[in-house]
Amino acid sequence: MMIVEDSTSGAMAYASMNEGWGRALRFGAYDDDVISRLRWMEDTLAPALRSAINHVGGIDVNGLIGRALHMGDECHNRDIAASALLFKLLAPALATVVDEHQALTEVLAFLAQQEHFFLNVGMAACKASAVAASNIPFSTMVTAMARNGTDVGIMVSGMGDRWFTAPAHVAQGLYFPGFSEADASPDLGDSAITETAGIGAFAMATAPAIVGFVGGTAADARQYTEEMYGITLGENMNFTLPPLDFRGTPTGVDVRAVVESGIAPVVNTGIAHKEAGRGLVGAGVVRIPLEAFEGALRAIHGEWILGWPMVRFESGREYRAGSGDG
């Protein structure tokens, strides 16, 4: 397990290590090859990485994301640059701390060919940021978007631990040879935490090469990012987009802006087979259902506007009803 801390707030988040694409436990596969790789990751990879990360004094994950966004990654389905930068950071440290020659060679070989190893690292960093932004009174900012293959749920900063859900869509995209949309599970997984934090599909303008994996054109990729500025509260100047002359990524989805505009947040995503145990079969682009945002806004209206005296009492601070800036 990897641990990422938001150093400002102290918020912590956690992720497993990425096993690779295709047949992986993460996509529901659990045959002998999958299990033996996981055992190797536990026995050899994890201790080596722990020592190397301690040796370099920890890793600035957001710094890596910022650099990778200048190298054609959007850091959700395209992590090749971020994984390479992380590898460059770790390889000399691994050579220093791993005494056993065979183990060192195996670890370097695994990390060198694993183009999505950074994905889970970045997801934990995005989650730590989202946790830091949670539970702000009267904030309408979305702090989680997650899918389980049947439903999609979102969380809203000012609404505590409640999930607002709606049925999941099926992604539109490209399938690996031998598979088609008939094999696809509805939208699935926790990786939309990247879009929640303003990268992934929200940063696709900087990653035109990803259209070879998820479909569409370079203009589509740019359009997704441009569109997301219409439903987000800020621009993250630590995550800048060279093709937009270093404009910051659109960050912090506002429930009110989504409902008012009818623009649903966009996510790019791997597509899992609808039968358990078959793993990843393609990749594409999908929208978080508008119904989840409408449900959240109805609840906000009921509690913050109609239920105003109660909220005022509970928070113990003065707020003007209906003027929250998220």
Add this chain to the structure above:
Amino acid sequence: MMIVEDSTSGAMAYASMNEGWGRALRFGAYDDDVISRLRWMEDTLAPALRSAINHVGGIDVNGLIGRALHMGDECHNRDIAASALLFKLLAPALATVVDEHQALTEVLAFLAQQEHFFLNVGMAACKASAVAASNIPFSTMVTAMARNGTDVGIMVSGMGDRWFTAPAHVAQGLYFPGFSEADASPDLGDSAITETAGIGAFAMATAPAIVGFVGGTAADARQYTEEMYGITLGENMNFTLPPLDFRGTPTGVDVRAVVESGIAPVVNTGIAHKEAGRGLVGAGVVRIPLEAFEGALRAIHGEWILGWPMVRFESGREYRAGSGDG
């Protein structure tokens, strides 16, 4: 020394290893630090790389360039992705072949922090391609563009080993702290072989982040590439540009197209100090002087058109004068 072979023609090209930016022999610096680094490269780095490259059976350099162009490199002044991809290829092999722990750690650390290590590798590959395209009868394609700090010279495929020269311009760009255009040498170096082969400034559309190093905007970077399609003979589908929906790089400058259009080839480049021994002081964009192309075209006219019977005799083959397609 590194050797790159064009596997189709067997043409060979050679380059020294990149020492890094700033104070380096390549930019005229030769103090004790520079010399001791070169000694380490000779004694430790070179043997390790030789063994590792043999271990992996050689490296497909053009394949790396093609992938790096999808990661925001233009592979002249931005080589961070190509260097990282090369590092990922070599690191596991280095761990396998280098027995001495200290040497392995030093080599991995040097390569991991050297973001331009790939530049010289790519230059040799570009040179091998240019050699393969040389000495084609009646071809008006440019096969070399090189600068020595006072003059710029070009070679033309059908004109043998002759250089056509003109005074070098000073690049327009950004200077390191404490330096300005008053310190700049006129355009200098052999790295414009990258533009000769259709990458570097010719591929800047895919590398908008480079404007933070050489100046200008993302739109400028794209414009340089668009402009170069007007003076080149082909598009290289092994080197595609995602922001232009995977159009191939503009490749093969045509002397006639340059003179007819008045569009001079663009080069992005490090800027050396005008005093020897001071090294690199900035980076920018410069044009190869039109006068060199005009001189070449005058010579071509004199020999191929006015001197037609002689050329026909020497080549021993039938050509229609004045209709060469380059």
